[in-house]
Amino acid sequence: MISRFSRQSAAANPASATTKSNPAPTAPPASAQTPAQTKGAASAKKAPGSKNDLLSAKLRIHSKLIDEIDLSDLDKLDDEALRRQVHTLVSEIVREERLTMNATEVVDFANAVFDEMTGLGPIEPLLQDESICDILINGPKQVYIERNGELELAPVTFADDAHLLRIINRIVAQVGRRVDESHPMVDARLPDGSRFNAAIAPIAVDGPLVSIRKFSTQPLTTEKLVGFGAMPRCVADFLQGAVAARVTTLISGGTGSGKTTLLNALSSSISHKERLITIEDAAELQLQQPHVARMETRPPNVEGKGEIKQRECVKNALRMRPDRVILGEVRGEEAFDMLQAMNTGHEGSMATIHANTPRDAITRLEQMVAMGGMNISEDAVRGQIASAIGLIVQATRLADGQRKVVSVTEVTGMETNVIQMQEIFHFERTGTGPEGEVLGTHRATGLRPKCLDEMLTRGLHYDTNWFDPHGDLFREQP
Numbered sequence: 001m002i003s004r005f006s007r008q009s010a011a012a013n014p015a016s017a018t019t020k021s022n023p024a025p026t027a028p029p030a031s032a033q034t035p036a037q038t039k040g041a042a043s044a045k046k047a048p049g050s051k052n053d054l055l056s057a058k059l060r061i062h063s064k065l066i067d068e069i070d071l072s073d074l075d076k077l078d079d080e081a082l083r084r085q086v087h088t089l090v091s092e093i094v095r096e097e098r099l100t101m102n103a104t105e106v107v108d109f110a111n112a113v114f115d116e117m118t119g120l121g122p123i124e125p126l127l128q129d130e131s132i133c134d135i136l137i138n139g140p141k142q143v144y145i146e147r148n149g150e151l152e153l154a155p156v157t158f159a160d161d162a163h164l165l166r167i168i169n170r171i172v173a174q175v176g177r178r179v180d181e182s183h184p185m186v187d188a189r190l191p192d193g194s195r196f197n198a199a200i201a202p203i204a205v206d207g208p209l210v211s212i213r214k215f216s217t218q219p220l221t222t223e224k225l226v227g228f229g230a231m232p233r234c235v236a237d238f239l240q241g242a243v244a245a246r247v248t249t250l251i252s253g254g255t256g257s258g259k260t261t262l263l264n265a266l267s268s269s270i271s272h273k274e275r276l277i278t279i280e281d282a283a284e285l286q287l288q289q290p291h292v293a294r295m296e297t298r299p300p301n302v303e304g305k306g307e308i309k310q311r312e313c314v315k316n317a318l319r320m321r322p323d324r325v326i327l328g329e330v331r332g333e334e335a336f337d338m339l340q341a342m343n344t345g346h347e348g349s350m351a352t353i354h355a356n357t358p359r360d361a362i363t364r365l366e367q368m369v370a371m372g373g374m375n376i377s378e379d380a381v382r383g384q385i386a387s388a389i390g391l392i393v394q395a396t397r398l399a400d401g402q403r404k405v406v407s408v409t410e411v412t413g414m415e416t417n418v419i420q421m422q423e424i425f426h427f428e429r430t431g432t433g434p435e436g437e438v439l440g441t442h443r444a445t446g447l448r449p450k451c452l453d454e455m456l457t458r459g460l461h462y463d464t465n466w467f468d469p470h471g472d473l474f475r476e477q478p
């Protein structure tokens with residue numbers, strides 16, 4: 001049982017000083033309250049109207065509770081027992097402080113305290129909010145969230161660096177990692193699948209830095225992406241046809257531009273008869289096919305040993321009889337093995353890459369192969385890239401936060417040592433709206449993709465209107 005005691009306030013608050021031997025004290029009479037309590041109660045007595053009022057009331061009693069709960073008892077209790085204890089204590093404090101909270105609010109608040117002790121503390125509610133996709137913490141007093149493509153400051157703070165650090169350590173401990181001065185940067189995956197990165201001193205200058213990419217339980221489908229205006233339906237249809245026809249597709253874009261989301265959405269058109277192997281640092285993809293084998297790389301342990309890199313996973317995947325290999329992000333020497341796989345019977349494999357344009361994506365691939373120290377000529381590498389990659393889909397997060405497919409480019413071959421590409425669709429920016437929103441439209445260039453032949457051979461249909469440079473791509477095709 002958690003005992004309630006007050007380390008700091010025992011002298012000042014005789015009521016709580018006696019509670020150690022009495023785990024379920026009754027609320028003290030109003031006269032027993034210290035002046036500080038009375039003042040706090042008076043200010044809290046006005047109903048916490050707005051969400052922010054409630055939040056500040058919560059934060060205030062939050063820290064009080066954390067002081068009063070004997071944290072050393074935590075390990076001895078199971079979750080349910082602990083939750084019940086927390087509820088009892090919260091109800092008492094709410095009564096003592098005469099807070100105007102209804103029963104539901106008390107339960108919510110008790111849950112928040114429980115989260116504080118066992119989960120991610122103040123940011124737990126942010127993690128549960130489906131509309132938030134990124135949580136970015138810059139030291140204990142500044143938490144930003146991304147919602148609908150825009151960053152906003154969240155009304156959430158940590159007590160101090162130590163509080164934030166404690167929570168970071170709790171998270172990374174769950175995945176058997178540690179963060180301290182000698183290992184100040186760490187990646188981890190939260191129990192709900194969210195991607196977590198933390199950097200602490202001496203790397204982080206103004207307190208611990210945390211970045212969380214929320215795992216969305218309902219990933220965006222192509223249908224939804226079309227609905228959001230990320231691309232017109234005909235572009236989605238073309239891409240889905242190409243993926244179904246095993247045209248090898250690379251998804252290129254900057255950080256947070258929506259690459260993984262696109263990869264996930266497009267993969268839905270892969271036949272359910274195929275065996276897919278996914279390789280990621282933190283498993284984010286949620287493929288819908290029944291036959292998916294998922295692999296994750298492993299970072300080195302605290303002694304710097306035991307790392308399993310993407311390259312090893314790719315090599316191993318090729319011994320596992322995949323029809324396609326789906327690489328979460330190609331970023332190093334595994335590029336060579338991936339290209340080989342794409343050229344030798346694993347057509348239709350897919351990957352994302354950090355690059356700003358399709359041409360840039362090709363250059364980066366060349367550099368990655370070079371990083372692997374393979375003794376092959378530049379031309380040979382280009383030849384491999386040209387024959388391996390079919391389409392490059394460029395994703396971008398625009399200035400106003402919208403995420404769009406801004407280019408669909410086909411790799412058509414090699415001529416005089418230069419990889420040939422042709423753009424099929426692009427997003428044309430036409431101006432800026434009154435609220436700073438990006439205005440523009442998707443257009444077809446009028447070029448007919450070579451991969452259409454492949455689509456036709458496989459019995460996949462397309463509409464020539466899709467590629468009409470004068471057509472309105474957002475018009476629904478009959």
Ligand SMILES: Nc1ncnc2c1ncn2[C@@H]1O[C@H](COP(=O)(O)OP(=O)(O)OP(=O)(O)O)[C@@H](O)[C@H]1O
Nearest residue numbers: 133225228230254255256257258259260261262403
């Ligand atoms: N078209 C879109 N409209 C709205 N939200 C989107 C869109 N595409 C992606 N998102 C959201 O944006 C966030 C980032 O997307 P995603 O993880 O796919 O980006 P990424 O490019 O893979 O990022 P990273 O470089 O960090 O791996 C996700 O929360 C996702 O749900």
Ligand SMILES: [Mg+2]
Nearest residue numbers: 259260261352
């Ligand atoms: Mg990603």
